[in-house]
Amino acid sequence: MLEDDFGREVTGVRVSLTDRCNFDCVYCHNEGLGDTRGPMDPDDDEMSADDVVRFLEVVEEFGVEKVKFTGGEPMLRQDLEEILERAPDSMETSLTTNGTFLPGRAEDLKEAGLSRVNVSQDALDPQEFAEITQSGAYDKVMEGVQAAVDAGLSPVKLNMVVFEHTAGYVDEMVDHVAENPGLQLQLIEYMPELTGHPEWNIDIQRVHDWLAEISHRVEHREMHDRKRYWVGGTDPDADGGDGGGMVEIVDPVENEEFCANCHRVRVTHEGYLKGCLNRNDDLRTMGEMTREEIRETYRETVENRVPYYGEYLVQDDDDQWVVNEKYIGA
Numbered sequence: 001m002l003e004d005d006f007g008r009e010v011t012g013v014r015v016s017l018t019d020r021c022n023f024d025c026v027y028c029h030n031e032g033l034g035d036t037r038g039p040m041d042p043d044d045d046e047m048s049a050d051d052v053v054r055f056l057e058v059v060e061e062f063g064v065e066k067v068k069f070t071g072g073e074p075m076l077r078q079d080l081e082e083i084l085e086r087a088p089d090s091m092e093t094s095l096t097t098n099g100t101f102l103p104g105r106a107e108d109l110k111e112a113g114l115s116r117v118n119v120s121q122d123a124l125d126p127q128e129f130a131e132i133t134q135s136g137a138y139d140k141v142m143e144g145v146q147a148a149v150d151a152g153l154s155p156v157k158l159n160m161v162v163f164e165h166t167a168g169y170v171d172e173m174v175d176h177v178a179e180n181p182g183l184q185l186q187l188i189e190y191m192p193e194l195t196g197h198p199e200w201n202i203d204i205q206r207v208h209d210w211l212a213e214i215s216h217r218v219e220h221r222e223m224h225d226r227k228r229y230w231v232g233g234t235d236p237d238a239d240g241g242d243g244g245g246m247v248e249i250v251d252p253v254e255n256e257e258f259c260a261n262c263h264r265v266r267v268t269h270e271g272y273l274k275g276c277l278n279r280n281d282d283l284r285t286m287g288e289m290t291r292e293e294i295r296e297t298y299r300e301t302v303e304n305r306v307p308y309y310g311e312y313l314v315q316d317d318d319d320q321w322v323v324n325e326k327y328i329g330a
């Protein structure tokens with residue numbers, strides 16, 4: 001397994017299969033790749049299924065155990081099932097999707113080898129949902145979530161970005177997962193770095209404090225040092241307890257340990273490697289994506305990874321995040 005200069009081993013890869021999307025969420029960072037708007041037809045720049053599979057086979061040699069497929073909207077790729085079928089058996093595969101295409105396809109994904117799925121769902125009301133995603137697909141997404149649960153793509157995690165537009169609905173979403181045993185919730189701190197609107201930020205610590213009050217159990221996940229709160233239901237340690245719903249907080253900005261525990265390298269849909277989701281100044285091409293080119297670029301990428309918050313960005317005297325001088329022009 002390769003390790004960077006900050007002692008962070010790379011155990012997973014996060015592969016963006018496309019930058020196309022059928023939504024236009026107001027907050028979207030698109031994994032650092034720019035606008036999702038544009039034609040939705042297949043794009044020649046996208047890695048082919050062969051490229052993706054070859055990449056996974058090579059990083060498997062370096063001990064990578066997990067792959068997350070994302071985008072844009074990864075389910076716009078009609079060859080997603082083929083990619084899943086051909087992915088190395090040793091790897092856990094997961095998918096992050098807006099859920100629209102899960103109805104009718106969730107079973108196929110399961111059969112193709114997908115372990116689990118995360119579905120973005122920022123509201124429990126069609127009107128609010130439409131305002132955030134700029135789409136009218138609320139019913140399809142709800143259907144998609146159920147299709148994923150029925151297909152056994154578990155745990156099905158709902159992703160909710162917590163920012164000014166959604167802060168008022170967090171409690172409803174927490175109740176929703178506490179009442180639905182197949183679901184878990186990820187509350188994602190809004191990251192304005194790539195999308196602007198810092199005024200949309202809300203204080204994620206308030207959400208932690210509130211969850212700490214209402215939960216009966218708190219755990220720390222090794223990845224990103226994320227906290228998990230168990231809410232509702234009955235204490236799993238008690239006789240016959242069902243554990244209730246799990247709510248995880250993804251808080252890259254405020255959690256000092258988050259980047260220190262980052263074990264994933266990213267791949268863009270065009271076949272560039274990048275060491276950090278939030279940066280687009282560290283892209284490395286894998287050229288023609290021969291096995292040797294992939295190996296070489298992967299080694300270089302891991303060697304050059306640095307934690308983003310606290311190292312690449314540091315806080316100035318006014319508590320504003322600024323690029324650390326040593327990386328300017330590096």
Ligand SMILES: Nc1nc2c(ncn2[C@@H]2O[C@H](COP(=O)(O)OP(=O)(O)OP(=O)(O)O)[C@@H](O)[C@H]2O)c(=O)[nH]1
Pocket residue numbers: 068070094096118159186188191250252262264277278
């Ligand atoms: N800054 C930063 N944000 C991340 C990172 N990983 C996830 N996030 C944020 O959380 C969002 C949702 O992540 P997902 O792809 O659904 O899944 P995950 O939480 O990374 O992984 P699992 O919980 O294992 O499924 C991402 O799009 C980011 O906004 C990371 O390494 N760095």
Ligand SMILES: C[S@@+](CC[C@H](N)C(=O)[O-])C[C@H]1O[C@@H](n2cnc3c(N)ncnc32)[C@H](O)[C@@H]1O
Pocket residue numbers: 021027028029030031070071072073074096097098118119120159160161188189190191192195
């Ligand atoms: C870029 S999307 C790609 C996958 C898929 N289209 C989806 O929406 O799930 C991956 C995740 O990033 C999250 N996300 C997008 N922009 C964000 C931002 N500015 N801050 C925090 N999370 C964001 C979304 O909520 C989604 O869960």
Ligand code: SF4
Pocket residue numbers: 021022023024025028029030036071072073097098120133
């Ligand atoms: S569905 Fe995903 S990729 Fe598409 S705009 Fe929303 S967050 Fe971005």
Ligand code: SF4
Pocket residue numbers: 224252258259262263275276277278306307308309
């Ligand atoms: S270094 Fe931090 S911001 Fe960058 S990908 Fe890892 S956890 Fe995310």
